[in-house]
Amino acid sequence: MTEDFQGVDLIGDVHGCAISLCLLLDRMGYRRIDGVYRHPTRKALFIGDIVDRGPHVREALHIVRAMVDGGQAGIIMGNHEYNLLCYLTPSPDGRGFLREHNPRHQRILQQTLDQFAEYPEELNDYLQWFMQMPLFIETDRFRAVHACWSQTLIDRFRAEHPDGRIDHEFLLRSSVSGSFEWDVMDRLLRGTHLRLPNDEVIVSRDGFKRKFFRTKFWAETPQRLGDVVFQPDPLPEHVARREIQPSQREDLLYYSPDEKLLFMGHYWCEGVPEPITDNIVCLDYSAVKYGKLVAYRLDDETSFRRDKFVWVDVAREVGRMDAELGG
Template sequence: MAYQGYDLIGDIHGCALSLRMLLARMGYRQINGVYQHPQRKVVFIGDIIDRGPHIREALHIVRDMVEAGHAEIVMGNHEYNYLCYVTPDPEKPGEYLRQHTPRHKRILQQTLEQLSPYGDEQQEYMEWFLQLPLFIEFENFRVVHACWHNELIETFKQKMGGNRIDRGFLERSAKEGSFEWEVMDRLLRGTHLRLPNDEVMVSKDGFRRHFFRTKFWMPDPQYLVDVVFQPDPLPAHLARLPINNAQREDLLYYGDTEKLLFIGHYWREGTPSPITDNITCLDYSAVKFGKLVAYRLDDETVMQPDKFVWVDVAREVHLIDPEVGAS
């Protein structure tokens, strides 16, 4: 089937009711149990799991659409984290690729609990997550969960022959500093800088952080405030610091002549809008009473502010299902 347009959908995080409302709003209907549109196709930006109240249902909706050919998907950092959490470390008997620390367990807790009664499904989803593409490049646009890094992606394609990892790559990615680790860190978590002077920030979700997320589209940033890209602002005394040479080397620039790029991951707020003429982030914190957002792409070559569609979780969904956003 030749599709006439694509609907890019941001981080779902177990908000299945919001997803159903968003799909219906865009004209998708269930036929034989699978959401589909006569002319359009969905591309999911990853992070289907964790935090939300209806993770298993969200997974069923998304996977059914993908397997029936009505959607495509890229891996999110939460799917990757789950894979590492449940995959034994071949070099450390009794341990896993992602350590079972209280912090890591807290992030995955809802997924682990909601899937635990369904052992066969747990195994199926682990295998499915492993074969999800890390990125997709279409003729006129690109999709990746957090950051498009041309050099890493080209090297990855040469090494792996496509856009998917395998179990060996997954196991090697647990070794910090390896090529595999760098690919997963950049593409699924984005660019980031360490806080100067070993300072620590406590984010809105209660985690202590030594790094802050950064923009990868600024051509010539001068101060740390120019590149910070997260809901939590930098402390004023850090925001005013100039970017030094070492920090500049860790930044990335996705130029304004590159293809349209769709990402998630970054917990944006407010009214959905493009970041630049060729970059749009679709993560608007649905699971934290924000919005589940889609961009309806046709043949445009510049992002259009009027192409966003969303479900306002706090206003439209929480009144129907009080569990939404409660995690």
């Protein structure tokens, strides 16, 4: 991210919602010139997860990559770009892939795999492009990461990878549970989480059975599990009331109010977009589930403001458009 633009427009998880993305860029004053969306004074930054789930993954990738290659946008890696890389990268022992080919993983990636079925060389080119995406961006004014800012992991990673990008060997090692590489990708791209007590299982809205729940990393003095849960699916009341144990606290982080402005995606928020805290914003508002595709227009403010959010209401605006197009 360079300083030759007057402002930065940070855009949340696209997930193949190319129509919504075009509407959002147009709403913010970007115009498509020679195949690239451009703004006369601003630059975009995508928070990852361009692929999977949505109906127009290829089109979304074309739009975003054209902007990045044309110097009109930056991008960081999301967990879905990482998952696709692992799903299609053979394991070193030759007995499979870095990400298991099971029904759950197949279901999440199916839209992307189907849309690229007739374009294998193009897909391989995008996989190479994913490897060029940094895991995070930090400027003098703000930070951006897909799911969670862990200063300890980032400091060590940056010492070994100053450009913020992984290489092939790092990718291979990241599939080994408990390795440093695993911890980096899990924490930065998936966030903090805790195991449900007593081997309990909750069924999420998308039909997955989960033994973990996503947690906040900005709760200063949480006492109970309900104080740290951060996901659309609520905890059962008896679980939410349980006190946080010392061993569980070790898996929680705290991003303090005096740290830089932080942007993230990943968490499937709902309702009207607003800051989580004065210095933390989540830009994922479930666009692919007919929620909102959201951007924040950052200028020179030092704390987040509600009036700086811009969004496309997918159910109201794009759902109607799909119907008109016979989609």
